[in-house]
Amino acid sequence: MDRTRFFVRVSAIYALIGAFMGSHMAGGGGYQLSAIHAHILVVGWxxxxxxxxxxxxxxIPKTSKLASFHVWSSFIGVFGLTVGMWLYYTQPFGGLGVFNTLFFIVGGTILLFAFISFAILVFVQGKHISEA
Structure with missing residues (x-):
């Protein structure tokens, strides 16, 4: 898998969602979803x-298991956090409060692991990180 292409394409989708969401909020004058909008743009894009x-x-070697974990946990974590936030704050499906909260928490936790794995990756694969 081409990690760069994958991340650029997924980030472009989040950029579009965030831009449309911001445009909709500005046009409608309602900013209730601004936290979700901000997270879509910051962590998603x-x-x-x-x-x-x-x-x-x-x-970074393509065979790195840590890099693979980072890529997939980032993808799943961003999706889980942003969708979980939307479910939690909007409650579109009544009676699923516990599910919505868990979706939000699990997504955020997976994203936290993605950022932790990135920090570890930077040090473990340090020999591949240089100006030259």
Whole structure:
């Protein structure tokens, strides 16, 4: 899998969702979903795009299990956090409060593990990170 292409494409989808959401909020004058909008843009667009740049700039081996864990936990975590936030704050399906809360917490926790794995990856694969 081309990690750079994957992250750029997924981040582009989050950028579109975030832009449409912001446009809708601005046009409607309601800012109730601004926290969700911000998380979609920050963790969905900016973080995933930054990860794409990282994998493009530095020759992290494609066989790295830690890198694979980072990629998939980032993808699943961003989805889980943002969808979980939406479910938690909007409660679109009445009576699923516990499910919505758990979806939010599990998504955020997976994303936290993704960021932890990235920090570890930077040090474990440090020999591949240089200016030259």
């Amino acid at each position: 900016l973080s995933l795009f930054a990860f794409a740049i990282f994998y493009k700039m530095f020759s």
